[in-house]
Amino acid sequence: MNTEEHRRLRDLLGAYSLDQLSADERTGVRAHLDGCAECRAELAAIAPLAAPLRLIDPDRLELSPEVPPVWLEDSIVAAIKSEPRRIRPTRRWLAAAAAVLLVGGAGTGLGYALAPDPPKIPLEPVQVTAIAAGVQSTADVVPHTWGMEIKLTGSGYEDGKRYHVVVLGADGRVAPAGEFIGTGAKRMLCNLNSSVLRRDARTFEVLDETDRVVLRGQV
Numbered sequence: 001m002n003t004e005e006h007r008r009l010r011d012l013l014g015a016y017s018l019d020q021l022s023a024d025e026r027t028g029v030r031a032h033l034d035g036c037a038e039c040r041a042e043l044a045a046i047a048p049l050a051a052p053l054r055l056i057d058p059d060r061l062e063l064s065p066e067v068p069p070v071w072l073e074d075s076i077v078a079a080i081k082s083e084p085r086r087i088r089p090t091r092r093w094l095a096a097a098a099a100v101l102l103v104g105g106a107g108t109g110l111g112y113a114l115a116p117d118p119p120k121i122p123l124e125p126v127q128v129t130a131i132a133a134g135v136q137s138t139a140d141v142v143p144h145t146w147g148m149e150i151k152l153t154g155s156g157y158e159d160g161k162r163y164h165v166v167v168l169g170a171d172g173r174v175a176p177a178g179e180f181i182g183t184g185a186k187r188m189l190c191n192l193n194s195s196v197l198r199r200d201a202r203t204f205e206v207l208d209e210t211d212r213v214v215l216r217g218q219v
Protein backbone atom coordinates (compact mmCIF):
# COMPACT_ATOMS: atom_id res chain seq x y z
CA MET A 1 0.00 0.00 0.00
CA ASN A 2 1.35 3.38 -1.05
CA THR A 3 0.81 5.46 2.08
CA GLU A 4 1.09 8.83 0.38
CA GLU A 5 -1.39 7.83 -2.28
CA HIS A 6 -3.69 6.49 0.42
CA ARG A 7 -3.59 9.83 2.27
CA ARG A 8 -4.11 11.83 -0.88
CA LEU A 9 -7.06 9.75 -2.08
CA ARG A 10 -8.60 9.47 1.37
CA ASP A 11 -8.77 13.28 1.38
CA LEU A 12 -10.81 13.08 -1.81
CA LEU A 13 -13.42 10.68 -0.46
CA GLY A 14 -15.68 13.50 0.76
CA ALA A 15 -15.67 15.11 -2.65
CA TYR A 16 -16.01 11.69 -4.26
CA SER A 17 -19.12 10.92 -2.24
CA LEU A 18 -20.59 14.20 -3.50
CA ASP A 19 -19.64 13.49 -7.09
CA GLN A 20 -17.44 16.60 -7.10
CA LEU A 21 -14.31 15.13 -8.65
CA SER A 22 -12.91 15.41 -12.14
CA ALA A 23 -13.06 12.26 -14.26
CA ASP A 24 -9.35 11.62 -13.66
CA GLU A 25 -9.65 12.02 -9.89
CA ARG A 26 -12.69 9.78 -9.85
CA THR A 27 -10.87 7.05 -11.74
CA GLY A 28 -7.98 7.34 -9.30
CA VAL A 29 -10.24 7.05 -6.28
CA ARG A 30 -12.06 4.03 -7.73
CA ALA A 31 -8.83 2.24 -8.47
CA HIS A 32 -7.59 2.94 -4.96
CA LEU A 33 -10.85 1.81 -3.35
CA ASP A 34 -10.48 -1.59 -5.02
CA GLY A 35 -7.33 -2.21 -3.06
CA CYS A 36 -7.89 -0.30 0.17
CA ALA A 37 -10.34 -1.67 2.74
CA GLU A 38 -9.72 1.32 5.03
CA CYS A 39 -10.87 3.81 2.43
CA ARG A 40 -13.85 1.61 1.51
CA ALA A 41 -14.88 1.64 5.17
CA GLU A 42 -14.49 5.43 5.40
CA LEU A 43 -16.53 5.91 2.26
CA ALA A 44 -19.26 3.64 3.61
CA ALA A 45 -19.32 5.70 6.81
CA ILE A 46 -19.63 9.10 5.14
CA ALA A 47 -21.86 8.18 2.19
CA PRO A 48 -25.16 8.32 4.11
CA LEU A 49 -24.19 11.64 5.72
CA ALA A 50 -23.11 13.13 2.43
CA ALA A 51 -26.39 12.21 0.75
CA PRO A 52 -28.29 15.35 1.86
CA LEU A 53 -25.44 17.54 0.60
CA ARG A 54 -25.54 15.82 -2.76
CA LEU A 55 -29.00 17.24 -3.33
CA ILE A 56 -27.52 20.74 -3.39
CA ASP A 57 -26.25 21.90 -6.74
CA PRO A 58 -22.92 23.64 -5.98
CA ASP A 59 -22.90 25.46 -9.32
CA ARG A 60 -25.92 27.44 -8.21
CA LEU A 61 -24.46 28.46 -4.85
CA GLU A 62 -21.53 30.60 -6.04
CA LEU A 63 -19.39 29.14 -3.30
CA SER A 64 -16.18 30.95 -2.58
CA PRO A 65 -13.21 29.08 -1.12
CA GLU A 66 -12.74 31.92 1.41
CA VAL A 67 -16.29 32.65 2.50
CA PRO A 68 -18.33 29.87 4.06
CA PRO A 69 -21.94 29.66 2.92
CA VAL A 70 -24.34 30.95 5.55
CA TRP A 71 -26.20 27.65 5.83
CA LEU A 72 -23.08 25.82 6.94
CA GLU A 73 -23.21 25.47 10.71
CA ASP A 74 -20.61 27.47 12.66
CA SER A 75 -19.22 24.30 14.20
CA ILE A 76 -18.60 22.84 10.76
CA VAL A 77 -16.93 26.01 9.51
CA ALA A 78 -14.69 26.01 12.59
CA ALA A 79 -13.83 22.37 12.03
CA ILE A 80 -12.98 23.00 8.40
CA LYS A 81 -10.83 26.02 9.23
CA SER A 82 -8.97 24.09 11.90
CA GLU A 83 -8.02 21.37 9.46
CA PRO A 84 -5.96 23.13 6.79
CA ARG A 85 -3.75 20.13 6.26
CA ARG A 86 -6.56 17.77 5.43
CA ILE A 87 -8.73 20.14 3.49
CA ARG A 88 -7.35 22.30 0.73
CA PRO A 89 -8.58 25.91 0.70
CA THR A 90 -9.47 25.62 -2.97
CA ARG A 91 -11.92 22.79 -2.33
CA ARG A 92 -15.50 23.76 -2.57
CA TRP A 93 -17.15 24.14 0.82
CA LEU A 94 -19.59 21.38 0.03
CA ALA A 95 -16.80 18.92 -0.50
CA ALA A 96 -14.95 20.31 2.49
CA ALA A 97 -18.00 19.80 4.64
CA ALA A 98 -18.16 16.15 3.64
CA ALA A 99 -14.41 15.81 4.12
CA VAL A 100 -14.72 17.01 7.70
CA LEU A 101 -16.54 13.77 8.33
CA LEU A 102 -13.25 12.03 7.77
CA VAL A 103 -11.55 13.98 10.53
CA GLY A 104 -13.33 12.01 13.22
CA GLY A 105 -14.22 14.02 16.30
CA ALA A 106 -14.27 17.30 14.47
CA GLY A 107 -17.08 15.99 12.32
CA THR A 108 -19.46 15.31 15.15
CA GLY A 109 -21.37 18.52 14.61
CA LEU A 110 -21.60 17.83 10.93
CA GLY A 111 -23.05 14.39 11.44
CA TYR A 112 -25.73 16.03 13.51
CA ALA A 113 -26.33 18.77 10.99
CA LEU A 114 -26.54 16.45 8.01
CA ALA A 115 -28.34 13.49 9.45
CA PRO A 116 -31.86 13.12 8.19
CA ASP A 117 -34.60 14.17 10.62
CA PRO A 118 -34.08 12.32 13.89
CA PRO A 119 -36.78 9.77 14.57
CA LYS A 120 -39.72 11.42 16.29
CA ILE A 121 -39.82 10.62 19.98
CA PRO A 122 -43.32 9.48 20.87
CA LEU A 123 -43.92 11.90 23.75
CA GLU A 124 -47.14 11.25 25.60
CA PRO A 125 -48.36 14.02 27.92
CA VAL A 126 -49.77 12.71 31.17
CA GLN A 127 -51.98 14.20 33.85
CA VAL A 128 -50.18 15.35 36.99
CA THR A 129 -51.53 16.55 40.32
CA ALA A 130 -49.41 18.74 42.58
CA ILE A 131 -49.84 17.89 46.23
CA ALA A 132 -47.26 20.18 47.81
CA ALA A 133 -47.99 23.90 47.73
CA GLY A 134 -46.08 25.85 45.11
CA VAL A 135 -45.14 22.87 42.93
CA GLN A 136 -46.02 23.30 39.28
CA SER A 137 -45.19 20.52 36.87
CA THR A 138 -45.92 18.96 33.54
CA ALA A 139 -44.85 15.50 32.48
CA ASP A 140 -44.55 13.46 29.32
CA VAL A 141 -43.71 9.79 29.20
CA VAL A 142 -41.76 7.94 26.54
CA PRO A 143 -42.19 4.19 26.07
CA HIS A 144 -38.92 2.31 25.62
CA THR A 145 -38.13 -1.36 25.14
CA TRP A 146 -36.32 -1.26 28.51
CA GLY A 147 -38.96 0.59 30.48
CA MET A 148 -40.55 4.01 30.65
CA GLU A 149 -38.95 7.43 30.64
CA ILE A 150 -40.58 10.42 32.35
CA LYS A 151 -39.72 13.89 31.12
CA LEU A 152 -40.61 16.10 34.03
CA THR A 153 -40.64 19.89 33.90
CA GLY A 154 -41.47 22.02 36.82
CA SER A 155 -40.79 24.70 39.37
CA GLY A 156 -41.53 25.13 43.02
CA TYR A 157 -39.47 22.18 44.17
CA GLU A 158 -37.54 23.50 47.16
CA ASP A 159 -34.16 24.86 46.16
CA GLY A 160 -31.34 22.46 47.03
CA LYS A 161 -33.64 19.76 48.41
CA ARG A 162 -33.43 16.21 47.07
CA TYR A 163 -36.45 14.57 45.46
CA HIS A 164 -36.87 11.02 44.24
CA VAL A 165 -39.32 9.56 41.78
CA VAL A 166 -40.95 6.13 41.72
CA VAL A 167 -43.15 4.39 39.18
CA LEU A 168 -45.96 2.15 40.43
CA GLY A 169 -46.80 -0.78 38.23
CA ALA A 170 -50.14 -2.53 37.74
CA ASP A 171 -48.75 -5.53 39.65
CA GLY A 172 -48.06 -3.34 42.69
CA ARG A 173 -44.35 -3.08 42.01
CA VAL A 174 -42.71 0.20 43.05
CA ALA A 175 -39.69 0.94 40.86
CA PRO A 176 -37.21 3.78 41.35
CA ALA A 177 -37.01 6.24 38.48
CA GLY A 178 -34.23 8.52 39.71
CA GLU A 179 -33.61 11.63 41.72
CA PHE A 180 -33.25 15.36 41.22
CA ILE A 181 -32.50 18.47 43.23
CA GLY A 182 -35.11 21.16 43.53
CA THR A 183 -34.41 24.45 41.75
CA GLY A 184 -36.90 26.67 43.55
CA ALA A 185 -38.64 29.17 41.30
CA LYS A 186 -36.31 28.33 38.41
CA ARG A 187 -37.88 25.97 35.91
CA MET A 188 -36.16 22.62 35.51
CA LEU A 189 -36.42 19.75 33.07
CA CYS A 190 -35.24 16.32 34.05
CA ASN A 191 -35.43 12.88 32.50
CA LEU A 192 -36.26 10.00 34.80
CA ASN A 193 -35.95 6.36 33.80
CA SER A 194 -37.68 3.36 35.29
CA SER A 195 -37.68 -0.33 34.49
CA VAL A 196 -41.50 -0.50 34.43
CA LEU A 197 -42.78 -0.87 30.87
CA ARG A 198 -45.21 1.79 29.69
CA ARG A 199 -48.06 -0.71 29.41
CA ASP A 200 -47.49 -1.88 33.00
CA ALA A 201 -47.16 1.58 34.55
CA ARG A 202 -50.11 3.14 36.38
CA THR A 203 -48.83 6.12 38.32
CA PHE A 204 -45.61 7.85 39.24
CA GLU A 205 -44.85 9.84 42.33
CA VAL A 206 -42.34 12.52 43.24
CA LEU A 207 -41.36 12.30 46.91
CA ASP A 208 -39.36 14.68 49.06
CA GLU A 209 -36.58 13.81 51.50
CA THR A 210 -39.13 12.75 54.11
CA ASP A 211 -40.91 10.45 51.62
CA ARG A 212 -43.86 12.76 51.43
CA VAL A 213 -45.56 12.67 48.02
CA VAL A 214 -45.37 16.13 46.43
CA LEU A 215 -46.61 15.25 42.94
CA ARG A 216 -48.52 12.36 41.43
CA GLY A 217 -48.91 11.50 37.74
CA GLN A 218 -51.47 9.21 36.10
CA VAL A 219 -49.90 7.35 33.19
Ligand SMILES: [Zn+2]
Pocket: 006, 007, 009, 010, 032, 036, 038, 039
Ligand atom coordinates in the same frame (compact mmCIF):
# COMPACT_ATOMS: atom_id res chain seq x y z
ZN1 LIG B 1 -6.80 4.11 1.22
